[in-house]
Amino acid sequence: MVTKTEETQLNRLEGQVENGGGGAWDYLCFVRKLKVRRSDKVLKYGLSILNDPKKRSSLGPEEWTLYEQVAIAAMDCQCLDVAKDCINVLQKRFPESKRVGRLEGMLLEAKGSWTEAEKAYLSLLEDNPLDQVIHKRRVALAKAQGNMSEAIEFINKYLEIFMADSDTWRELAEIYVSLQMYKQAAFCYEELILAQPTVPLYHLAYADVLYTLGGLENLQAAKKYYSSAIELTGGKNTRALFGICLCTSAIAQLTKGRNKEEKDSPDLQSLATAALEKDYKQRASDKVSVLGSALKSLKVSS
Amino acid sequence: MGLGFLIGAFGVLILAHAAFSTIQYRGLLKILEEEFSGPPVNVIVELLLALSFCMWAALTAAGKFLSVHHHSEENRIVSLPANMDFLIFNHRGKVFSPGTDMRLKH
Numbered sequence: 001m002v003t004k005t006e007e008t009q010l011n012r013l014e015g016q017v018e019n020g021g022g023g024a025w026d027y028l029c030f031v032r033k034l035k036v037r038r039s040d041k042v043l044k045y046g047l048s049i050l051n052d053p054k055k056r057s058s059l060g061p062e063e064w065t066l067y068e069q070v071a072i073a074a075m076d077c078q079c080l081d082v083a084k085d086c087i088n089v090l091q092k093r094f095p096e097s098k099r100v101g102r103l104e105g106m107l108l109e110a111k112g113s114w115t116e117a118e119k120a121y122l123s124l125l126e127d128n129p130l131d132q133v134i135h136k137r138r139v140a141l142a143k144a145q146g147n148m149s150e151a152i153e154f155i156n157k158y159l160e161i162f163m164a165d166s167d168t169w170r171e172l173a174e175i176y177v178s179l180q181m182y183k184q185a186a187f188c189y190e191e192l193i194l195a196q197p198t199v200p201l202y203h204l205a206y207a208d209v210l211y212t213l214g215g216l217e218n219l220q221a222a223k224k225y226y227s228s229a230i231e232l233t234g235g236k237n238t239r240a241l242f243g244i245c246l247c248t249s250a251i252a253q254l255t256k257g258r259n260k261e262e263k264d265s266p267d268l269q270s271l272a273t274a275a276l277e278k279d280y281k282q283r284a285s286d287k288v289s290v291l292g293s294a295l296k297s298l299k300v301s302s
Numbered sequence: 303m304g305l306g307f308l309i310g311a312f313g314v315l316i317l318a319h320a321a322f323s324t325i326q327y328r329g330l331l332k333i334l335e336e337e338f339s340g341p342p343v344n345v346i347v348e349l350l351l352a353l354s355f356c357m358w359a360a361l362t363a364a365g366k367f368l369s370v371h372h373h374s375e376e377n378r379i380v381s382l383p384a385n386m387d388f389l390i391f392n393h394r395g396k397v398f399s400p401g402t403d404m405r406l407k408h
Contacts, residue, residue: 002380002383003376003377003378004375004376004377004378004380005376005377007380007381034383035384035386036383036384037386043400043404044401047405051406051407053408072386074404075391076389076391077395077404078391078395078396078398078400079404082405082406106391109390112392133387136387136388139388140387140388140389140390143388143390144390144391167385167388170385171385171388198372199379200379201379201381231373232372232373233379234371234373234374234375234378236373236378
């Protein structure tokens with residue numbers, strides 16, 4: 001989870017390194033800790049450290065983690081010979097290592113030789129059938145080939161054993177959403193919210209899926225989850241505020257024929273609208289008129 | 303905060319001085335062969351002074367308080383980490399040519 005202070009710190013370090021102010025090793029450690037994907041910068045600054053023998057020796061035993069990080073970044077930027085060299089260095093140092101075996105499998109994947117990568121992963125799994133990382137790489141292999149049903153099958157088998165892995169549930173939810181299987185995606189997001197209830201982004205994604213599914217009950221639940229996302233972010237999430245306006249107008253459209261037995265929160269929409277207008281005035285004051293006309297059209301259709 | 307530390311150090315010094323003078327007083331009583339009923343009045347005054355100084359320093363020289371709310375400006379979650387375990391390399395970035403000077407030089 002990347003918090004706001006960590007994001008500002010990351011941007012500051014990035015700016016500092018880009019303008020030649022040093023601190024590349026701090027930046028690389030921070031990227032590794034936050035698990036963000038900044039492969040081009042990692043490759044550039046990692047290579048600058050690794051190619052300088054003085055800086056390399058000052059790292060000590062953390063040199064090998066840097067080799068691994070640069071190898072993965074190189075594969076992401078499609079510099080396969082850099083990756084091959086890094087993996088060779090790691091292979092010489094750690095001959096029988098599973099981590100290096102995984103890196104070799106990833107290199108085969110990056111080259112596009114799917115069958116050899118599959119063979120490499122299967123042989124690694126033979127020695128250690130409960131290796132979580134290799135199972136996840138098999139899923140990624142199936143996903144890279146475009147074989148989504150096989151990826152889903154692998155993830156389901158993995159989740160039967162390792163049920164508490166939130167990252168995998170999130171990956172499964174995203175695959176289902178990409179295949180438009182929204183009911184299953186909603187189930188995955190429910191698991192995520194159960195495991196980590198204070199992360200507002202899961203609430204937001206769940207509300208989005210419910211809103212997409214449609215139907216009166218789903219819309220009411222979506223409104224509740226948008227509200228909880230607003231509460232968890234202290235009102236700073238614009239998407240959740242928009243979500244509330246859309247849900248209210250969609251619910252009102254569905255219940256137009258019936259008599260209005262109970263309107264549980266008539267002022268929720270007006271509060272959300274007021275918050276949106278204030279936010280826009282503060283951050284993008286030239287777009288306030290666009291916002292006003294969009295909200296008006298929502299109210300007209302309701 | 304500097305003043306807090308100074309006052310705290312001053313209070314500790316006064317405490318040490320009070321301890322020293324009590325030991326001296328006991329030595330004096332041993333010479334005069336009288337009973338040791340309690341420390342003299344000035345030592346007690348010194349002890350109370352040192353206590354008040356140290357308490358004041360401990361309360362004012364506190365560190366920086368961090369926010370606890372999960373929706374405060376520093377703590378709010380901005381983005382989720384990219385799932386690095388499920389990274390695929392089969393993306394559109396493949397067509398961008400890497401810099402030709404990207405090489406591991408040994």
